[in-house]
Amino acid sequence: MSAAQWRKAMNAGAQAQAWPRQRRVAVASAAPAADSRSYATPSLPAWLQWISQRVSARHVLVMAFVLIYPWVATPFFTFQIGGQALVLGLIALSLTFLGGYGGMISLAQMTVAGIAGYMVAIFGTSSMPEISLGWPWWVVVPLAIAIATVCGALIGWLSVRTEGIYTIMITLAIGVAFHYLMQQNYSLFNGWQGFQRVLTPQVLGIDWRAPVPYYYLALFWALAGYFLVKYLVRTPFGIALQGIRDNPRRMNALGFNVTAHRVVAYAAAGLIAAVGGVLLVWYNGLITPGSVGTSWLINILIIAVLGGMRHPIGPFLGAIVFVLLQNFAIDVFDRERFNLVIGAMFLAIVLFSPDGLLGLWQRLRARLAAGDAQSRLSTPRPSRRFVKGGSQP
Amino acid sequence: MPRFWRWFWGLAIGVPLAVFAVWALATNERLFFVTLLNGLTLAALYFIVASGFTLVFGLMRNVNLAHGSLYLLGGYLGYVAAERTGWYLLAVATGFAGAALVGLAMQVAIFRFMQGQDLRQTMVTIALSIIIADLLLWTFGGQVHQLSPPEWLDGPLRGLPVINAYSKFRLALLPLGIAIGVALWLFLNRTRVGMLIRAGVDDRGMLSASGVNVNLVFAVTFLIGAGLAGFGGVIGAVELSMVPGEDVRLLLASLIVVIVGGMGSVVGAAVGAAILGVAETFGLAYAPTYSVVFTFVILVLVLAFRPRGILGRPA
Numbered sequence: 155m156s157a158a159q160w161r162k163a164m165n166a167g168a169q170a171q172a173w174p175r176q177r178r179v180a181v182a183s184a185a186p187a188a189d190s191r192s193y194a195t196p197s198l199p200a201w202l203q204w205i206s207q208r209v210s211a212r213h214v215l216v217m218a219f220v221l222i223y224p225w226v227a228t229p230f231f232t233f234q235i236g237g238q239a240l241v242l243g244l245i246a247l248s249l250t251f252l253g254g255y256g257g258m259i260s261l262a263q264m265t266v267a268g269i270a271g272y273m274v275a276i277f278g279t280s281s282m283p284e285i286s287l288g289w290p291w292w293v294v295v296p297l298a299i300a301i302a303t304v305c306g307a308l309i310g311w312l313s314v315r316t317e318g319i320y321t322i323m324i325t326l327a328i329g330v331a332f333h334y335l336m337q338q339n340y341s342l343f344n345g346w347q348g349f350q351r352v353l354t355p356q357v358l359g360i361d362w363r364a365p366v367p368y369y370y371l372a373l374f375w376a377l378a379g380y381f382l383v384k385y386l387v388r389t390p391f392g393i394a395l396q397g398i399r400d401n402p403r404r405m406n407a408l409g410f411n412v413t414a415h416r417v418v419a420y421a422a423a424g425l426i427a428a429v430g431g432v433l434l435v436w437y438n439g440l441i442t443p444g445s446v447g448t449s450w451l452i453n454i455l456i457i458a459v460l461g462g463m464r465h466p467i468g469p470f471l472g473a474i475v476f477v478l479l480q481n482f483a484i485d486v487f488d489r490e491r492f493n494l495v496i497g498a499m500f501l502a503i504v505l506f507s508p509d510g511l512l513g514l515w516q517r518l519r520a521r522l523a524a525g526d527a528q529s530r531l532s533t534p535r536p537s538r539r540f541v542k543g544g545s546q547p
Numbered sequence: 548m549p550r551f552w553r554w555f556w557g558l559a560i561g562v563p564l565a566v567f568a569v570w571a572l573a574t575n576e577r578l579f580f581v582t583l584l585n586g587l588t589l590a591a592l593y594f595i596v597a598s599g600f601t602l603v604f605g606l607m608r609n610v611n612l613a614h615g616s617l618y619l620l621g622g623y624l625g626y627v628a629a630e631r632t633g634w635y636l637l638a639v640a641t642g643f644a645g646a647a648l649v650g651l652a653m654q655v656a657i658f659r660f661m662q663g664q665d666l667r668q669t670m671v672t673i674a675l676s677i678i679i680a681d682l683l684l685w686t687f688g689g690q691v692h693q694l695s696p697p698e699w700l701d702g703p704l705r706g707l708p709v710i711n712a713y714s715k716f717r718l719a720l721l722p723l724g725i726a727i728g729v730a731l732w733l734f735l736n737r738t739r740v741g742m743l744i745r746a747g748v749d750d751r752g753m754l755s756a757s758g759v760n761v762n763l764v765f766a767v768t769f770l771i772g773a774g775l776a777g778f779g780g781v782i783g784a785v786e787l788s789m790v791p792g793e794d795v796r797l798l799l800a801s802l803i804v805v806i807v808g809g810m811g812s813v814v815g816a817a818v819g820a821a822i823l824g825v826a827e828t829f830g831l832a833y834a835p836t837y838s839v840v841f842t843f844v845i846l847v848l849v850l851a852f853r854p855r856g857i858l859g860r861p862a
Binding site: 323 | 608610612657665666667669670671673674675677678680681682684685795798799802803805806810835836837838839840842843846847850851854855
């Protein structure tokens with residue numbers, strides 16, 4: 155074996171070690187389900203048992219909160235905070251799926267969402283009747299999502315040709331190039347101005363851009379995306395994908411087609427991002443090159459990292475924090491300095507808690523649990539620390 | 548690649564290019580040569596900026612996405628120095644030194660503590676690029692800053708064959724780019740520090756094991772890489788202009804240059820810069836609303852056939 159090959163083998167090992175925490179999360183999140191199993195009485199029907207095994211009190215609490223939220227919040231909080239956070243969270247969820255479970259950090263997820271948005275504007279209606287075709291929404295939306303998903307898969311096919319850190323460079327290059335194309339092309343994408351007045355369709359007599367209907371629409375698709383990711387990572391495909399994340403060489407040796415798995419992961423992430431993109435263009439009512447600019451490519455990464463990439467709930471947490479900062483940080487700081495605030499926050503998270511808010515939460519819980527155990531048993535229990543908060547892979 | 552396919556692709560790419568060149572020469576000779584010169588001078592700027600990027604990446608596996616911000620920082624610092632003193636060479640020195648010091652600070656204060664964590668380092672550079680870009684916007688505002696070239700390079704050079712007149716400053720970029728390339732090559736191949744850097748590119752662990760202070764080598768490399776970005780910034784401040792957003796443009800150029808040319812290779816950066824610069828200016832001159840598509844097609848073709856870049860070696 156030559157030196158270069160050795161190094162490659164070593165690097166592959168190092169990559170595998172870079173993601174060891176993920177597996178612990180799987181164990182940790184499985185634990186509450188196992189706990190609740192003991193509470194379920196055997197006399198319950200099978201489907202109730204199935205539910206009680208998977209649903210704990212905090213799930214019910216969160217679900218009740220997000221369902222009741224628009225009835226207690228003002229329209230501003232329902233639409234600008236709730237709706238926007240759900241949509242941005244959905245787009246960031248596609249990155250979490252790729253990054254957390256596939257080990258591929260793609261900066262082009264906003265580009266995929268933007269492609270879906272542009273397609274909605276081009277095939278549907280906008281303020282540019284000479285470009286927009288004005289087709290009905292039930293043709294436009296599936297078409298836009300399909301095209302964006304294919305583009306997402308193509309971006310994946312391009313970027314999986316090289317691995318690791320190269321992915322971030324290639325996807326950034328693709329995303330920025332797409333932004334410049336949107337900006338300079340007038341015949342198809344209407345250049346600088348983009349498309350204004352991209353209206354949300356009226357279906358069943360409901361105006362879906364009104365705060366409460368929009369919130370429930372976004373919530374429905376956010377939940378759909380969340381459960382899709384939860385489901386995907388438990389399928390044989392998802393397990394193989396996580397294996398590839400941890401050690402592509404080994405998976406290749408076991409007979410898995412590494413490239414195909416990665417491209418399919420990109421396609422699945424593209425689907426999620428495309429749905430988010432359609433919702434986002436309806437939220438904004440317009441799409442411009444600025445919507446797919448570098449700052450938004452990076453904002454999606456910030457949202458995903460801020461929340462934490464270890465669990466699909468992370469991006470939604472990150473999106474809530476991001477949207478709150480976006481709306482209220484300007485009251486505390488100068489209006490123009492939002493980028494400084496978000497940049498500093500991102501830097502702090504990357505430096506001090508690479509697992510984001512979820513990582514902070516886990517650490518806090520581990521510390522509380524360790525303190526609890528100590529006070530109860532008076533002797534420290536190293537095994538417990540080992541499971542929850544230790545640095546041992 | 549079998550011989551047949553090599554011929555096939557050579558012809559498939561070469562013939563349309565040749566046809567285009569003949570057509571362009573026949574219709575408008577002057578436009579063709581001016582565009583070619585524009586492309587090559589832009590390539591010189593791209594090379595200067597991207598060589599710093601590729602140097603840092605090659606040695607440290609650190610994708611410095613703040614490279615564009617360092618470029619803009621160097622440009623603004625050079626602008627301030629030139630405004631105060633009116634001396635262009637001082638502006639160049641200020642731009643180089645300023646960006647180099649910021650780069651050194653980044654390496655010493657942050658990256659040193661996360662060696663080997665590629666992804667985390669990259670995210671830190673993203674955060675830093677946001678912060679630097681916003682600080683620059685805060686300090687210098689959103690309007691366009693343009694640095695005027697030194698007097699001895701101001702104005703056009705007249706009496707050239709075919710194209711008549713061409714900007715002296717842009718023309719001077721061509722030998723400057725070549726000089727920097729040669730200097731970098733001599734530095735990397737003929738000096739002790741260059742030898743250490745090359746050894747580090749090939750095998751970091753082995754270099755460290757043979758008793759070299761790798762952190763010092765890293766710091767020097769980062770200093771030079773960031774300095775080249777700042778140096779490019781002062782040149783770009785004259786050739787292009789300085790406005791928020793230019794950092795992203797040069798970052799994109801650097802990314803594509805090193806992806807096309809091959810990461811970590813200075814010669815590859817030269818090849819990549821030449822291809823990108825020429826393709827971009829020809830695209831702008833002959834198909835203005837689709838010029839980015841050419842850049843994109845090049846990226847796709849290279850990634851499809853040589854995923855590690857034209858001169859890239861397996862890492």
